[in-house]
Amino acid sequence: MDLFYEWAGRIDKNTKGKRLHQVVENTKIDDVVKSDERHIGIVGFECDEGVKRNKGRIGAAKAPNHIRKLLGSIPYHYEVKSVIDIGNIQCLDNDLEAAQSNLGKYVAKLINKNFTPIILGGGHETFYGHYLGAREAVGDDKKIGMINLDAHFDLRMDEIPSSGTMFRQILESDKNAEYLCVGLQELGNIEQLFKTAEEFGVEYIFETEIQPFEKTFAKIDAFAKKQDYVIYTICTDVINQAYAPGVSAPAPFGLEPKTVRAITEHVVKLDNFLSFDVSEVNPTLDVADQTARLISYVIAETFMHLNKKSKRGRK
Template structure:
């Protein structure tokens, strides 16, 4: 592995309760509750409950060091708490047996990106070991590497991990100088190659204008499956869902990662790299929900929301809405 496992999480803080405040319609009637009345704020370091039913755990990755190294627009550090605040007043429509936790933040405050990714991996592993579905709120897309580390440690190399990425970019740049928000999947591919294992990676929403010819060649070299943004509109969502399902069926476990720059800039201006021809939110929601309803998907992250560049908070609100859709899809999956 590129980074070394440490004994404990040292960049970790418990979530400030102020993030979870909002409208109260009733203090006693559960059918009138909102998420801020349901969520349980916990310390991931001392947590020791193992679940049998549906349990979902939020954890933030406050980091944009990878974006800075990739010469992008910083500001995603502030996204986890901003998204929590936007999510707080969403209504609770789900079964009483569903448990929603908030496990705080891993923060990269000192440019030690690799250490922060490692410690995020430890937190994700702990949630997975407890049968809790992790929802990781970035931060830059460098969050995906820490996400993968947690999955790998949890599975102990006993299952293949498929990576399903909704993204305008491959994020497979060379990293001989430094790792960043644009190198994660090449890093993972090289680590797997050292173990004589293939990279199992599908990227949905690729923009031809956002990736060099070299990056397309690199993706082919590493065996990456990809679907361009224009193909989604040409072939239609059902055809794309079939391709996504075929990819998931070929893997034993799947981590789902969403880089918000896959969205059209008119809907999501507050991202690190806005895309004028990105996906409409309703199309992304349809593809994403179809993927999450497959039980092979064991974890999810969202990345590159940048509150400092947002207009009227609408990108943050869209991110919160997408997380709400993830929670709903997981609850529907549990009912099946």
């Protein structure tokens, strides 16, 4: 079933300017038409079962529509590319694995129709469904580089999958997947996780090492050059809790918004960038929509960067 959000917002009369709610078109996934030019496709993931399993603070399932609400009134300055919204996928009966599988099918269909998926989570378990879709779309023989802007590795070994296990799940089963974590907090990860990261050849950049940006960008570029495709995820708890209080695990030493903006712009402008998700926004814990508004602006800027990229199709 397609669960669509009714886009709405301010309309500026007697002007040529548009806002995002006037541009986005709700479209059933089976009605998406393939284009020669890359367009943008939004999909929501109403799920925080992975956060619950990880003993975190639930509420992120409410984020997709809340982010859309704030996105709707942001000015949109481009006519070059269309933006479609294929609706939300829900996690029913606590069946995380089925929800992630369904998300993967939607993501794969968007990519195969030449759309850049922008996925609105949901807990960070969103990323596993994101990955499943990317892998299905590009095939098993292509190298996928996963860039995670996060305070945590999410490499845990647990009895059941959760929001803390995704990257281990992927690296254990996919020899053509590699992982770079940016913004890592030493105090946010136990020693065993660093050993696990070494075991799987995970690359990472500590939060304290991101500046100067030139060094970080060089490491991202070197990582990306080894891949056929790059998929990107932001776990919102990477951001300093003064700016992003509405997350499951607030970060007192987290990144400032300008840092998130700069890294995101660099990643989405990579030639082999494929898809993007934002996760762990929790409206039930937010303060005056600070977190959701911040991430909505990051997404809106991503639309801008994608519109400025040259016309090209997927390899």
